[in-house]
Amino acid sequence: xxxxxxxxxxxxxxxxxxxxxxxxxxxxxxxxxxxxxxxxxxxxxxxxxxxxxxxxxxxxxxxxxxxxxxxxxxxxxxxxxxxxxxxxxxxxxxxxxxxxxxxxxxxxxxxxxxxxxxxxxxxxxxxxxxxxxxxxxxxxxxxxxxxxxxxxxxxxxxxxxxxxxxxxxxxxxxxxxxxxxxxxxxxxxxxxxxxxxxxxxxxxxxxxxxxxxxxxxxxxxxxxxxxxxxxxxxxxxxxxxxxxxxxxxxxxxxxxxxxxxxxxxxxxxxxxxxxxxxxxxxxxxxxxxxxxxxxxxx
Numbered sequence: 001x002x003x004x005x006x007x008x009x010x011x012x013x014x015x016x017x018x019x020x021x022x023x024x025x026x027x028x029x030x031x032x033x034x035x036x037x038x039x040x041x042x043x044x045x046x047x048x049x050x051x052x053x054x055x056x057x058x059x060x061x062x063x064x065x066x067x068x069x070x071x072x073x074x075x076x077x078x079x080x081x082x083x084x085x086x087x088x089x090x091x092x093x094x095x096x097x098x099x100x101x102x103x104x105x106x107x108x109x110x111x112x113x114x115x116x117x118x119x120x121x122x123x124x125x126x127x128x129x130x131x132x133x134x135x136x137x138x139x140x141x142x143x144x145x146x147x148x149x150x151x152x153x154x155x156x157x158x159x160x161x162x163x164x165x166x167x168x169x170x171x172x173x174x175x176x177x178x179x180x181x182x183x184x185x186x187x188x189x190x191x192x193x194x195x196x197x198x199x200x201x202x203x204x205x206x207x208x209x210x211x212x213x214x215x216x217x218x219x220x221x222x223x224x225x226x227x228x229x230x231x232x233x234x235x236x237x238x239x240x241x242x243x244x245x246x247x248x249x250x251x252x253x254x255x256x257x258x259x260x261x262x263x264x265x266x267x268x269x270x271x272x273x274x275x276x277x278x279x280x281x282x283x284x285x286x287x288x289x290x291x292x293x294x295x296x297x298x
Contacts, residue, residue: 013147020151034095037225041099041235044221046110049074049239050118052213056206066203068119069263070210072247075114077103081272082241089279090286091233099238104148111250203266211271214240215278233282241275244268 053074057067078100086096154161218239222232244264251260 017147017151020148020153021155024152024155037095037227037231038098038102040225041221041238042102042106044217045078045099045103045239046106046114048217048221049214050114052217053210054118056210056213060202060206060209062202062206065259066206066263066266069247069251069260070206070267071118072111072115072251072260073210073242073244073264073267075107075111075118076243076247076250077107077111078238079241079243079245082238082275085237085241085275085279086234089233089237089282091230091237091282092228093234095231095234096238099234101148104243105145107246108145111246115250115255200266203263204270207263207267207270208274210267211240211274214242215274233278236278237275240271242267242271 050071053067053070056062057070062070078096083093083096083100087093215236218235218237219232221239222235227235244267247264248261251257251264
């Protein structure tokens with residue numbers, strides 16, 4: 001319906017503008033300064049996360065609706081939340097922002113392609129979804145590239161306004177996303193949007209295992225790249241904290257399927273708390289290390 005299309009694009013625009021508020025041209029120059037780290041981390045997300053999702057869907061035999069939703073989550077870029085969690089963990093925030101920015105820009109092309117390929121091949125056409133790659137790429141171009149550029153411009157020209165309005169914009173974006181899902185649920189007459197509540201248990205299990213597997217993949221990729229401990233944790237968070245807003249809006253406005261957003265909702269309830277727990281664990285380790293170093297000096 002036109003209302004959900006409008007609310008969806010607006011919500012994504014606001015949320016991606018927040019990502020732009022965290023970026024500077026220096027973040028993109030790091031891509032040239034650290035090509036192996038950024039390119040390796042980006043390619044690993046694009047290849048390994050969808051493959052892991054396929055393996056998890058096959059292993060748990062989750063309902064096709066959750067499997068398709070999981071593929072959308074895996075194909076989405078990292079979330080702005082990953083930058084916040086990385087900063088709280090005292091890891092490499094600049095690297096996190098760079099990975100998020102590069103993945104967000106590439107998702108204009110990679111998300112439609114991976115979604116179409118994943119739903120068609122990984123799920124054996126058990127979910128009837130026709131991914132309009134061309135229109136979806138155009139929609140994501142407007143909803144991703146433009147707000148990121150606007151956010152970067154505002155940070156460069158009016159940093160005071162950027163600092164003042166970033167929290168408010170985040171609240172507006174999240175409120176718009178919630179409104180979008182409510183509107184879609186209220187006005188949808190498609191029986192495919194109905195999910196058996198008994199299936200939620202396997203959905204929560206799948207979301208928990210997906211998050212833990214994504215963390216492990218991020219850590220192992222960082223090890224393979226011989227990164228420092230702070231960078232390894234950055235990869236752990238970046239791989240596991242996905243931009244559910246992008247996945248949900250693609251499902252609701254691009255594919256017009258409310259049911260494909262359900263896994264994203266389950267993931268938010270499980271994945272972000274798990275990532276937060278990892279941050280708390282790292283901060284506690286950092287405090288213990290500081291105390292130990294202080295005792296040694298004495």
